[in-house]
Amino acid sequence: MNGLSDVRLSLRGQELEVEQERAAATLSCTAPSGLGTWDLYWHRLRTRKALLELTAEELRDVGLSREEARAEGLKPFWRL
The missing domain is CATH 1.10.287 (Helix Hairpins)
Structure with missing residues (x-):
């Protein structure tokens, strides 16, 4: 792999983590407080x-x- 591919993979990994955290927060907040x-x-x-x-x-x-x-x-x- 070249350096550019490594950067893309690490950025995509960060995006996936953010999406998972956002989805978990949405699921935990569905009931009215x-x-x-x-x-x-x-x-x-x-x-x-x-x-x-x-x-x-x-x-x-x-x-x-x-x-x-x-x-x-x-x-x-x-x-x-």
Whole structure:
């Protein structure tokens, strides 16, 4: 490899790390803040059940496959 390839690889690696951190932060902040434990459970139950009712077009809009939505929708409300 030449020096330019090494620089490109290291920059791409940094970009991937930033994207992963951003995705993790987004996933951890999906519930409204200030919810108590039971309110959080209720929120998870409703939103997960709503995922099961989305059409293929709606799933495409949110970037989920049918399998991903089903897996999330069938999780118990007490699991993250």
